[in-house]
Amino acid sequence: MTDSRPDERPESVVVPRHAWQALIVLLAGMFMALLDTTIVNVALPTIRTSLDASEATLSWIISGYALAFGIALIPAGRLGDRIGHKWVFFTGLLLFTLASLACGLAQNDLQLITARVVQGLAGGMFVPAVTAVIQILFPPLTRGKAFAIMGSVIGVSTALGPILGGLIIEAFGDENGWRLVFWVNLPIGIVALVAAAILLPAGSERAPGTKSGGIDWVGLVLISTGLVALLVPLIEGEDRGWPLWTYLTLVAGALLIVAFGFWEVAYTKWGKSPLVPPKLFRHPAFTGGIVLALVYFAAFTSIFFTISILWQAGLGHTALESGLVSIPFAFGTIIGASQSNRLAQRLGRTVLVIGVSLVTVGLVWIWLALLLIGPAITNWELLPPLLIAGLGSGFFIAPNAQFIVATVDRSEAGAASGVVGVMQRVGSAVGIAVIGSVFFGTLVVAGPSPAALAAGFTDSATAAMGVSAAFSVLALLLVFVLPKRVSAGR
DSSP: OOOOSOOOSGGGSOOOHHHHHHHHHHHHHHHHHHHTTTTTGGGHHHHHHHHTOOHHHHHHHHHHHHHHHHHHHHHHHHHHHHHOHHHHHHHHHHHHHHHHHHHHHOOSHHHHHHHHHHHHHHHHHHHHHHHHHHHHHSOHHHHHHHHHHHHHHHHHHHHHHHHHHHHHHHHHHHHHHHHHHHHTHHHHHHHHHHHHHHHSOOSOOOOTTOOOOOOOHHHHHHHHHHHHHHHHHHHHHHHHTOOHHHHHHHHHHHHHHHHHHHHHHHHHHTTOOOSSOGGGGGSHHHHHHHHHHHHHHHHHHTHHHHHHHIIIIITOOOHHHHHHTTHHHHHHHHHHHHHHHHHHHHHTTHHHHHHHHHHHHHHHHHHHHHHHHGGGOOHHHHHHHHHHHHHHHHHHHHHHHHHHHTTSOGGGHHHHHHHHHHHHHHHHHHHHHHHHHHHHHSOOOOSSSHHHHHHHHHHHHHHHHHHHHHHHHHHHHHGGGSOSOOOTTO
């Protein structure tokens, strides 16, 4: 008997050319947003010198961006459902491009921090629209290919950041190079804006399975204020000598987050759509999983914050030399990410255990190298541990969200995925805040000589890397709360 059903293999599904063209536009925006999570690290020492910025400012430049990005992720998807994902993407990309211009024009640290926060809000605004529009444009059988391409762009953009930043500063000098690190977004942004206006589908189409609803503004204010209240003392406390207000602000932040939880429960009982559905936390594995996301990103994001400052401000290397240190990590990440999906299907949760174990080995190795070699350390001593950590990071990041989302019911998967994204960004912000506080809080320079400077910065980097390694060890313990397998239908 002949099977008359149409061929439903992915390769038999015809995707219109405009869908692939639109994907290029979407991924150009995502490339910019994720590039800016890492490219700025190598510019921090030159920003510090150029603007006479404080140590706290350096933490704010990274943490402020990450936290604003995470906060904007919360309402962005729902806003796209209401007014159209095309216009959320376009508006967010326009604001991001303008904020990049403002970052490069900043004349003092306050202007730069403000522009970075706006840049983070804009990035968090348009990035969710990327996945939503992919769901609209691509049929289910080819959607996986589009998301695989997106995953490659994520890996390349974050890996390329330190190297590209170092090249720009090397080419244009310390005074103007860091400004061009931000302005690299301008040509990409302008072209992407024009292309988005032409190629992206108009209207208020929603991705399959999404529901429209009002935005919980009270909840958004509570969680945003609570997170900022926690972050401010972590960044400013060491610089200001930990006065009483820093402790009071920490307590206030914790209380605001608790109030947010109670508000979300009440909001749900009133029949409205909360920012974070409380029912997600009926699953203990989900709760442990999002803590894992926070802790892992606290460890992962802080690696090159520490290395960039040590390499340039402490050891006297150039921004390019600092950026080149990241090449083994970038190489390992790309290799690991390319194999992670296949390994996750074969090994299940074990691939996450292997990934975090490799990251932990790499960070402990770097910590020991700093402790034992001291200021004489070179990029060659860091090459093996960074390659190992990068490989582990590639294994972990891609399948991690899938395993966390697998802890909840399928009907809750969309909301769970959004919470995971937010916790990753919050983890980045908290990690930089804590590591920055440890680094600069332990920094003691015995004299003005280069040797004294190198010794002081190496000691601080050793302490900071020890904390990063501790975060990674905690992440390794938390991996075991996740399910051993994810079903193929998820």
